[in-house]
Amino acid sequence: MTPKQLNSYAHLLVNYCVSLQAGERLFVNSTVLAAPLITEIKKEVLKVGGHLEYSLSVEGSGAAMRDYGSPEQFAYIPTLYKTAIEEFEAYINIRAPFSLREEPPAPALREANREAMAPILKTYFERTADRRLKRSLCVFPCPALAEEAEMSLEEYTAFVAQATKIDQTDPRAAWLEVRKTQQAVVDHMNSCTTFRYVNDRTDITFTTNGRTWINSDGQTNMPSGEVYTSPEEESANGYIYFDYPAIRNGKTVQGVTLTVKDGEIIKWEAESGQEVLDETFEIPGTRRFGEAAVGTNYTIDRFSKNILFDEKIGGSVHMAIGQSYALAGGKNESTVHWDMIADMKNGGIIYADGEEIYRNGRFKAELWP
Known part of the structure; x- marks a missing residue:
């Protein structure tokens, strides 16, 4: 990234995404590849009178844990990370991997880590729900991410700059405009309780009584551009097909179809990668949806x-299995x-309380000027 891009990105993350205030503590988690961005973040934190602490992984550390780590070591929770999640006011996770193709640890080791992390994840979701912990998830352009996206590093950097709006004169103002535009959609969806996603391979309904649609305007993810909620846990019925590849633990699953009855996913099929689905649906809480959303970022x-x-791809919807969002009123753990993402650009329709509000990847004009 150019010096100008780094400065713009850091300013946006600190002053908009987590809105750091004087005296507040920010924890950044990343790898040493993101050091140029963290240097700029440090400057922005100092300007507002805050405090920065960080943890940076080095190349090979993941492989070392995989090859030599014991279940007890996989269950160890780093002290600074635990303290930050439980006590700090702000957290930024910058994804900057060295590789996306490393062999994962053995299942028993992953399970030891999952069990140990469960209480911390619960605290994380509780504290981010009411913004006691202001958080942002973002990326730093690096060779592994560029290669995965089938772009050169230069192309990928431009892609990130466009999606995050740091290529614009005033990125913060651009995201405030996104907030304003999406709020009309959110207000309308929060006045409704029954939703239906339909396309040629999908017909699924869910309800949102006691739940809230959230305007994702870049303050918790960067980039953002979506509206989302957590459906009532026992409300989903029907089936949904996900056109886009679904990736979990470095493994790709293609052509997923989920069938759901009274909120429980009772059948799962994949055109490839069935074993990944089978393994995942053995994990507690995964047979219910934790999120339903509509992607609205047309610059991606x-x-x-x-x-x-x-x-966030404009013209798509996604649903997530597993953990709900407490901020939206979700209760699944x-x-x-x-x-998992479904394309809606070719004939996709969304109904809210029986009224068509979206067709072919776009909300109706009265909701999205």
């Missing part, structure tokens, strides 16, 4: 194999939150 113009970007 291609699939990049990175869910942070892909779930799981160590998994796995988003």
Whole structure:
């Protein structure tokens, strides 16, 4: 990234995404690849009178844990991370992996880590729900992410800059405009309780009594551009087909169809990667939906194999199995939150209380000027 892009990105993350205030503590988790961005974040934190602490992984550390770590070591929770999640005011996770193709740890080791992390994840969701912990998830352009997206590093950097709006004169103002535009949609959807997603391979309904649709305007994910909620846990019925590849633990699953009755996923099929689905649906809490959403970021113009970007693709919807969002009123608990994406640009329709509000990848004009 250029010095100008780094400065713009850091300013946006600190001053808009987590809105850091004087005296507040920010924890950043990443790898050493993101050091140029963290240097700029440090400057922005100092300008507002805050405090920065960070944890940076080095290349090979994941492989070392996989090859030599014991279940007890996989169950160890880093002290600074635990303290930050439980006590700090702000948290930024910058994804900057060295590789996306490393062999994962053995299932028993992953399970030890999942069990140990469950209480911390619960605290994380509780504290982010009421913004006691202001958080942002973002990426730093690096070779592994570029390769995964089938772009050069230069192309991928431009892709990230466009999606996050740091290529614009005033990124913060651009995201405030997104907030304003999406609020009309959110207000209308919060006045309704029954929703239906339909296309040629999908027909699924769910209800949102006591739940809230959230305006995702870049303050919790960067980039953002979606409206989302957590459906009532026992309300979903029907079936949904996910056109886009679903990626979990570095493994790709193609052509997923989920069938659901009274909120429980009773059948799962994949055109490839069935074993990944079978393994995942053995994990507690995964057989219910934790999220239903509509992607609205039309500057994300291609699939990049990175869910942070892909779930926001304008003209798509996504549903996540597992963990709900407390902020939206969700109650399902799981160590998994796995988003899967369906294309709605060719004949897709969304109904709200029986009224068509969306067709062919776009909300109706009165909701989306």
